[in-house]
Amino acid sequence: MKIENPEELKKIANKIRIHIINQVYEAQSGHPGGSLSCADIMTVLYFHQMNINEKEPQALLRDRFVLSKGHCSPALYGTLVERGFIEKEELKNFRKLEGNLQGHPDRNKVPGIDMTTGSLGQGLSVANGMALASKLEHDGYRVYCMMGDGEIEEGQIWEAAMTAHKYKLDNLCAIVDYNHLQIDGNVEEVKALDNLEGKWKSFGFHVIMVDGHDIEALIDAFTTAKLTKGKPSIIIAKTIKGKGVSFMENKASWHGKAPNKEEYEKAIKELKDQS
């Protein structure tokens, strides 16, 4: 199910954004800001890049995806619905006792989720493990890992970066959703990332800077990563937190907050107008 047409991919990203708002509104909790910022990246991964099959979610040689920034689960669940792994109905039970869609992704409860995440900073190590396993299977599959920009303040990320470099994990493509905001405010103020590109370069990664909302540019970036041999790649995707909903855009306050009825209706209307 590979979709080449960027216009069609944009429509899917828009649908995922609507799923995000619906889930967070219905649950009256969750993380809309960082979910909206990564919706275009998720679309390109699941509808253009990854070798996956919704009928065989456990296929040995499938590509793997780790949502290291696990709180952005609404983006993942929305994507899995569009890709046919889970039913749309399930979204109504996001974060609810009767549902399977936990606040943070659980690989044992939902088909299509390759790793349980939630405690920040742990996903890249897990992705490395998957990439090493793939190497043992003669490079059978590629591994993708999406991190938040605030998340990479965790030290384990940099331990993992050194491991990816050591083992020349060219079947690994990391992604930073560089939306510049974390709970307490601007990432540069909370703990400056400063020269993010230089940091990853010096850790031995092939760094690709890209506009994280430009579908065609994202396709090019992932393709370049795939062609890069002998070292891991990282796509630093410049994004807007809350992208697609005007009053959520670039506001740290929408990191982990649910809209009220009025805000919800406004958000859905805006998104529908964009489709």
Add this chain to the structure above:
Amino acid sequence: MEESKIATRESYGEALALLGEKRKDIVVLDADLSSATKTNLFAQKFPDRFFDIGIAEQDMMGTAAGLATCGKIPFASTFAVFAAGRAYDQIRNSICYPNLNVKICATHYGVNVGEDGATHQMLEDVGMMRALPNMTVLCPSDDVQTKWMIEEICNTKGPAYIRLARKKTPVIYNENQVFEIGKALQIGDGMDATVIATGVTVTEALKAKTELEKEGIFIRVLDVHTIKPIDRETIVKCAMETKRIITVEDHQVVGGLGSCVCEVLAEEYPCRVERMGIKDCFGKSGKSEELMQAFEIDAQAIYRKIRKN
């Protein structure tokens, strides 16, 4: 002739190197301590399946988790203090919660570590690890048991924490001994007391048993190699049959084997439990034997405890 002794960490290294031949799904990770944890024996034979992650225990646990999601059986080794302590959140959230098949083989537990002192003597790991859902917690007492355990744990899906000693101890069991995960071994059937021990303290308890017999005091020793799931049945049986229950471990008395036995007996057969172990303090530098003596978890201390009443 001097008694042959071998540390359970050495038995582990040998077992793993042997097992690597028939189990191609085994991969081994270490954090720059392979010569001490003895995973270097595996590394020499199977370099493609050995990953030295460097001094980065949290990363090591995460990497092991990733390998496990892809069907490998990762054995992750480092000192117990860096495994259970430093990487606790990784073990909790990336291994136990997703119920991944990672075997954490943590060496250098307790004051029997010796000279390195308190920072390297892990005394809280059993409490931390047994509180985690899905986790199996093991602590073998000798060479034969360790070698059985390493092979057996590969046939048991899910996370396991195996506590291995630096200290060399005598071989207790013969090659034909039958073991079972979750089943404690009762050695002797004395009625005067049951000494419940695990790991290095099993040998100490057995020495005390021999000395006490010379004086007409007959005890039995329970070798609890599986701390979780605990063998409730055998513990209750011994509490019913013997006059005293004494636990002894190279671990804090809080959270470890002693606590575990108290929990079982409080629920099923309330009786007095005397706990021997580290009493809410840190270890220190010294020789292994000196420390076990100083912290009163050696054969002499057990002997004195039983003689006293």
